[in-house]
Amino acid sequence: MNKGVFRQYLAAFIASLSVLMAGTSYGWINPLLVRLLSPASDLPMTPDQSSWVVALIELGDLFSPLPAALLVDAWGRKPLLLSTAPMYIISWILVLTTRSVPVLYFVRILQGFGMGIVYTVLPMYLAEISQPKIRGAISTFFEGMWCLGILLEYCLGPFLSYQGLSWASLAVPVAFLATFLLMPESPYFLVMVDRPAEASRSLTWLRGEESTMDEMEEIEVTVKKEMKIETRSWKELFSTPADRRAFLIVQVATITKFMSGIGAVLSYSSETFSESTRSFLSPDQFTMLMGLLIIVSTLVASFTVDHMGRRPLLLISSLGCAVFEMLAALYYYLDGSGVDTSPYSWVAFASVASYCVIFSLGVGPLVPVLQAELFPSNTRGLASGITTITDTVTSLICMKLYEVIASGPGLYINYLIYALFSLAGLIVMYLIVPETKGRSFAQIQSDLAATYNESRDLSDKVRSKDSNYTQF
Numbered sequence: 081m082n083k084g085v086f087r088q089y090l091a092a093f094i095a096s097l098s099v100l101m102a103g104t105s106y107g108w109i110n111p112l113l114v115r116l117l118s119p120a121s122d123l124p125m126t127p128d129q130s131s132w133v134v135a136l137i138e139l140g141d142l143f144s145p146l147p148a149a150l151l152v153d154a155w156g157r158k159p160l161l162l163s164t165a166p167m168y169i170i171s172w173i174l175v176l177t178t179r180s181v182p183v184l185y186f187v188r189i190l191q192g193f194g195m196g197i198v199y200t201v202l203p204m205y206l207a208e209i210s211q212p213k214i215r216g217a218i219s220t221f222f223e224g225m226w227c228l229g230i231l232l233e234y235c236l237g238p239f240l241s242y243q244g245l246s247w248a249s250l251a252v253p254v255a256f257l258a259t260f261l262l263m264p265e266s267p268y269f270l271v272m273v274d275r276p277a278e279a280s281r282s283l284t285w286l287r288g289e290e291s292t293m294d295e296m297e298e299i300e301v302t303v304k305k306e307m308k309i310e311t312r313s314w315k316e317l318f319s320t321p322a323d324r325r326a327f328l329i330v331q332v333a334t335i336t337k338f339m340s341g342i343g344a345v346l347s348y349s350s351e352t353f354s355e356s357t358r359s360f361l362s363p364d365q366f367t368m369l370m371g372l373l374i375i376v377s378t379l380v381a382s383f384t385v386d387h388m389g390r391r392p393l394l395l396i397s398s399l400g401c402a403v404f405e406m407l408a409a410l411y412y413y414l415d416g417s418g419v420d421t422s423p424y425s426w427v428a429f430a431s432v433a434s435y436c437v438i439f440s441l442g443v444g445p446l447v448p449v450l451q452a453e454l455f456p457s458n459t460r461g462l463a464s465g466i467t468t469i470t471d472t473v474t475s476l477i478c479m480k481l482y483e484v485i486a487s488g489p490g491l492y493i494n495y496l497i498y499a500l501f502s503l504a505g506l507i508v509m510y511l512i513v514p515e516t517k518g519r520s521f522a523q524i525q526s527d528l529a530a531t532y533n534e535s536r537d538l539s540d541k542v543r544s545k546d547s548n549y550t551q552f
Contacts, residue, residue: 083288088210091263091286092218095205096225097256098161098198101168103229104249105191109134110230110347110367111237112245122242123179131483134347136185138476140192141199142469148200149465153272157205158265160197165260167194168253175246192472199468204460207452208266209286212520216385216449223445224378230346231371238368267296271303272457302522306457316459317466322528326454329513330447330467333394336505337447338474340401341498342439344482345432370433377440389517390446391509397442398506404435405499412492443505447471453516456525 109116113134116125125133152160171187171194178184202222210218229252236248264286270279279299283292318324349367385393408431415421415428455463478498485493516524 084211084286085214085288087288088214088218088286091209092206092221093225094256094259094263095161095202095209096221097252097260098164099202099222100225100229100232101165101249101252101256102191102195102198103226104233104252105168105171105188105195105229106137106226106343107230107233107346108237108245108249110349111234112242113348115242123181123184125181127483129181131480133181133184133188135476135480136188137192137195138343138472138479140189140194141196141472142192142476144193144196145200145465145468145472147465148197148468149461149463152201152204152461152464153269156265156269156273157201157208158260158263160201161205162257162260164194164197165253165257167191169250169257172246172250172253176243176250196468196472199471200461200464203448203452204464205266207449208268209264211287212518214386215453216390216517217382219449219452220378220382220385220445222448223440224375224382227371227374227378227440227444231368231375234368234371238365267299268303268457271299276300298520298522302520303457305522306525317463320529322525323456323459325512325528326456327463329509330451330454330463331470332505332508332512333443333447333450334467334470335474336398336501336509337439337443338471338478339498339501340398340435340439340443340505341405341478341482341494341501342436342444343475344478344494345436345498347479348482348486349432366429370429370436373433374436374440377437378445381441381445384441385446385449386517389515390449391513391515393442394446394509394513395442395506397438397444397446398502398509400438400441401435401443402499402502402506404431404438405495405502407431408435409492409495409499412490412495416490416492443502450513450516453519453521453524454528456521 113130115121116123116133117127117130148160167190171190174183174187203219206219206221207215233245233249237245240248264282265278267279267283267286270276270282276296280292280296283296283299287295316323317327349370381393408428411421411424411427411431421427451464451467452460482494485491485497514527516527519527
């Protein structure tokens, strides 16, 4: 690994500590949920209150993406990411110093607010600091660190007290704040705000080379072309066929990702396994094993995404999600129908864990990649903000309704819904998602436009033939 590649990975890793702290806040409640609902709870709460504690992080996530989208091209990627660290530090201090359900509601909303900023800004930063040949691998840091944050909570939660787990979670934003201050700003942003000398220094450090003139020139040409309309508005998201196609692709991929149920599955895994598995492993151990499998499969995705490409991994992953969730739905249907499933209780964990693995090989890590790659510079911030709102709304729906459906019609209905969304996403993505591996931002925009022109030419030829046939 040369110096430039190492520096890009280093900057990506440190920047991704922001999503690690978001992941720890997201996963923090999972190992504590059973204890919080017990009579000896540190913070007594009802099942309904616990569902709000789980879901309110998504409500906070709903309010910050659009402000972040508007500020990211004015403040910069780095300052906006750094602003999230104090939010998490304050939230963990409140957890450590209070024992109140309403305060915990506020904490979860505040953590969600920071998470919305991270989800909007980090994919942009990761894509803009990396070379095309490793952009896919670097962009998977987002999902990998997110999952690692959740895994840390899964692993530490069973062995630490409420207070101890909160102290451990507090260490992450402190580490992020201390280290990310030393990292460079995105050269794309610096060109956008007419600071070419700083952009050149940033790019030179990231590439580890003395001469980056060719790449710097390409960035300047690309940004000037995409920023030719100075005022950025909603209309620009749909101003050309290429823009509309990019927006549609990312929204479909995002809905497929979160409506496949990943948020609810991870948040309620310990509680679900405590009711459905009868094995030598405890529910917490099952959860830790599932988290470890997610990390390993996300790591595999980072090594394969720039070789296999985005499109094949997305399609294979969506199909696998549908299959394993159908299997989980069948198991929970039989279990809820009075059938003796005790000899096959391992199927519950195997199907859910397999879903998480196949999810983490494609749909999970690649949606942020598409989000960062498909949008041009002049709308990347706004489009990323809207995409974050899309994933927040879909994730909030899944997380809030999971307990309601499980307590009513049955747990199997949840997995059946998730499987159907995965299947629908597979079909739509097969029709509209292009391959972007190894392509520069300018080449991707050119490809999107070219695909539209090819489709239009084909449509014109078909209409011409139909017209000739009619005249004949």
